[in-house]
Amino acid sequence: MARIALALDTAGRRWSLIAAAVCLLPLLLQLPMPLPLVIAGAGAIAAAIASRRTAPGWLRTVLALAVFGLVLAQSGMNFGRDTGCALLAGMLAIKPSELRTVRDARSLLGFALFAPFATFLLDQGPLSLALGLIGAVLVLAALARLSEQESGLPAADVRHATRIGIVARLIAIGLPLALAAFWLFPRLATPLWGIPDLSTARPGLSDEMSPGDWIDLIADDTPAMRVTFRGAEPSTREMYWRGPTLTQYDGRSWTASQWLRSLPPATVEHGAPTWEYEIALEPTERNLLVALEMPLAFPDGMRAAHDYTLTSERRLDRVTRWQLRSAPPTRFEADLPDPLRRLALQLPDDFNPRTRALAQQWRAETADDGALVNRALAWIRSDFAYTLDTPLPGRHAVDEFLFDYRAGFCEHFSSAFAVLMREAGIPTRVVTGYTGGTRNRFGNYWIVRRMDAHAWNEVWLEGRGWVRVDPTAAVAPERIYDTLEDRLGADTGGGALPMADLGDWARRAWNDFVLGFDAARQQRMLQRIGFENIHTGGLAALFSLCAALALGWMLWLVARTERERDPLLRAWHRLGRRYARLGLARERHEPAIAWAERVRAARPHEAALVALTHRFVAARYAPSASDATLVRALRTHRPARETAR
Numbered sequence: 001m002a003r004i005a006l007a008l009d010t011a012g013r014r015w016s017l018i019a020a021a022v023c024l025l026p027l028l029l030q031l032p033m034p035l036p037l038v039i040a041g042a043g044a045i046a047a048a049i050a051s052r053r054t055a056p057g058w059l060r061t062v063l064a065l066a067v068f069g070l071v072l073a074q075s076g077m078n079f080g081r082d083t084g085c086a087l088l089a090g091m092l093a094i095k096p097s098e099l100r101t102v103r104d105a106r107s108l109l110g111f112a113l114f115a116p117f118a119t120f121l122l123d124q125g126p127l128s129l130a131l132g133l134i135g136a137v138l139v140l141a142a143l144a145r146l147s148e149q150e151s152g153l154p155a156a157d158v159r160h161a162t163r164i165g166i167v168a169r170l171i172a173i174g175l176p177l178a179l180a181a182f183w184l185f186p187r188l189a190t191p192l193w194g195i196p197d198l199s200t201a202r203p204g205l206s207d208e209m210s211p212g213d214w215i216d217l218i219a220d221d222t223p224a225m226r227v228t229f230r231g232a233e234p235s236t237r238e239m240y241w242r243g244p245t246l247t248q249y250d251g252r253s254w255t256a257s258q259w260l261r262s263l264p265p266a267t268v269e270h271g272a273p274t275w276e277y278e279i280a281l282e283p284t285e286r287n288l289l290v291a292l293e294m295p296l297a298f299p300d301g302m303r304a305a306h307d308y309t310l311t312s313e314r315r316l317d318r319v320t321r322w323q324l325r326s327a328p329p330t331r332f333e334a335d336l337p338d339p340l341r342r343l344a345l346q347l348p349d350d351f352n353p354r355t356r357a358l359a360q361q362w363r364a365e366t367a368d369d370g371a372l373v374n375r376a377l378a379w380i381r382s383d384f385a386y387t388l389d390t391p392l393p394g395r396h397a398v399d400e401f402l403f404d405y406r407a408g409f410c411e412h413f414s415s416a417f418a419v420l421m422r423e424a425g426i427p428t429r430v431v432t433g434y435t436g437g438t439r440n441r442f443g444n445y446w447i448v449r450r451m452d453a454h455a456w457n458e459v460w461l462e463g464r465g466w467v468r469v470d471p472t473a474a475v476a477p478e479r480i481y482d483t484l485e486d487r488l489g490a491d492t493g494g495g496a497l498p499m500a501d502l503g504d505w506a507r508r509a510w511n512d513f514v515l516g517f518d519a520a521r522q523q524r525m526l527q528r529i530g531f532e533n534i535h536t537g538g539l540a541a542l543f544s545l546c547a548a549l550a551l552g553w554m555l556w557l558v559a560r561t562e563r564e565r566d567p568l569l570r571a572w573h574r575l576g577r578r579y580a581r582l583g584l585a586r587e588r589h590e591p592a593i594a595w596a597e598r599v600r601a602a603r604p605h606e607a608a609l610v611a612l613t614h615r616f617v618a619a620r621y622a623p624s625a626s627d628a629t630l631v632r633a634l635r636t637h638r639p640a641r642e643t644a645r
Contacts, residue, residue: 006102012149015142016105017047023112023135027089030122035074043093063094085118102146109139126510140167151567173557177550184543186536205243205288205432207256211393211411220450226280226508228445232273236436241290243433245307251351254430263306266333268294274327281320287312290433292326299323319511332465344427352398359423369426369461381474410472414455417471427460442505571634592617605640
């Protein structure tokens with residue numbers, strides 16, 4: 001009970017607060033603003049209050065309710081994985097408000113270890129791992145400091161580097177077992193349990209598009225995927241990464257047809273060349289996939305709808321890799337059945353009367369669908385501009401875009417073009433995805449970022465089927481007065497780009513060799529060391545053998561490690577081992593002072609040992625004569641060197 005109520009000293013408090021703050025840092029980096037700033041501020045207030053006196057219960061309750069309410073308000077009252085992690089961060093931040101005793105400090109440190117684990121539910125990057133490991137090391141060092149306080153050892157008697165070194169040795173003892181578990185534990189195709197959804201999905205493509213909703217997505221320069229080609233590569237103008245196809249329109253939003261997803265893929269005749277590539281897709285918390293137009297086959301786990309909307313059989317909550325082959329289409333669904341034609345011409349009533357009138361006028365002037373498409377593109381090319389600054393659409397959004405402000409980005413162009421073509425009797429749909437990419441100068445792969453998100457159209461023409469039309473690309477470059485680089489302030493020629501490429505190359509290597517270490521990679525690793533086609537049972541036996549060896553190594557190290565709890569006795573026994581290596585070990589029946597005198601008789605220069613031994617005996621058997629610096633003196637003492645006679 002005396003130990004439980006032991007008041008926390010200044011060094012223990014400082015170590016505990018630093019360790020908890022470092023554990024909290026990686027989790028705060030994954031939360032949306034302004035949550036990290038508010039939580040960090042609440043933590044600073046809680047620590048400041050607790051350093052002076054015990055925070056009253058009502059104040060702790062107010063802080064907890066404030067953090068809880070802010071997190072729920074930020075998440076829109078939606079509970080999910082990110083909401084739970086934010087609540088954990090908030091509770092950890094205000095936990096120091098009750099930090100008074102050694103027991104409170106141990107409770108705080110144990111709670112702090114949950115923060116790095118929660119971080120891995122939101123991000124599994126190398127930075128999160130590095131910060132989490134640093135936090136764990138500091139927690140162990142803080143626990144060591146608490147043990148030192150309980151044993152009565154002053155903080156000044158143990159250097160910080162020594163304490164960290166002890167923790168590092170403890171970690172090294174368990175490292176072989178951890179590596180054996182990572183490399184050799186049989187990999188499962190699917191996890192044993194599911195991970196809760198995020199309350200707010202990550203930015204990415206969806207099966208719905210409303211003009212203006214993409215403004216956040218196309219301002220996001222984080223990678224959406226990384227693509228590695230094997231052999232020939234398409235030009236950036238040919239890089240149309242096809243995603244969801246949107247067919248239904250309600251006057252404002254375009255959505256995918258669930259009926260088409262139940263139909264088999266349409267017939268496609270492919271041309272040349274053929275591109276082989278691997279897509280490493282970043283997690284999106286959805287099941288929508290993309291591929292270079294048009295895929296020749298679909299790997300396991302991928303499904304294609306009739307309109308070639310690609311989906312995964314499971315939610316994309318981690319980095320996934322897809323091996324694909326694509327070739328440009330020459331004929332895409334050349335025969336369009338009447339139900340599909342009606343679907344591709346569907347429009348709501350009483351919307352966009354000016355667009356309807358213009359389309360009817362153009363149709364009356366020509367019966368050639370191709371000529372009508374070219375006329376619309378020519379109009380866009382001559383009279384329209386690209387901009388991210390667009391007003392909020394009204395009821396007749398297409399009329400306003402085509403006849404009033406005539407400026408927008410890809411969502412506006414593709415939506416308006418599809419409505420115009422449908423009013424003219426040409427089956428049309430909107431296709432979303434990504435365009436282009438940036439080659440990484442340190443690796444042989446392409447980076448496609450979320451800001452590369454794009455929307456274009458497909459029109460159905462007799463004899464050719466669905467044909468890609470990109471009205472945004474028809475806008476003259478000299479009329480584009482607000483580019484993405486202007487909006488983001490990007491420096492396309494500065495020295496930051498090589499560093500960004502280097503950082504992305506490192507992240508890709510992390511994805512490949514750590515996050516992407518699946519069953520296939522495990523088999524390839526074992527083949528390189530001589531295990532060909534090892535089955536699950538054999539792999540389990542190999543892991544059990546390596547784990548047993550690692551555990552044996554740990555037990556041997558623990559068994560040979562001194563278990564004496566008293567730091568004074570530990571230092572004294574360590575001193576004795578130094579002289580034992582010189583053939584001057586103390587006999588079990590030999591008193592300490594008698595042993596020291598024997599050593600001095602054999603080595604006349606060991607007067608310091610005799611003085612230390614008298615101090616040890618006094619501290620051991622006469623508590624009033626104890627010396628707080630004696631432990632350090634015993635630790636640092638070394639046998640005197642013999643001088644030449």
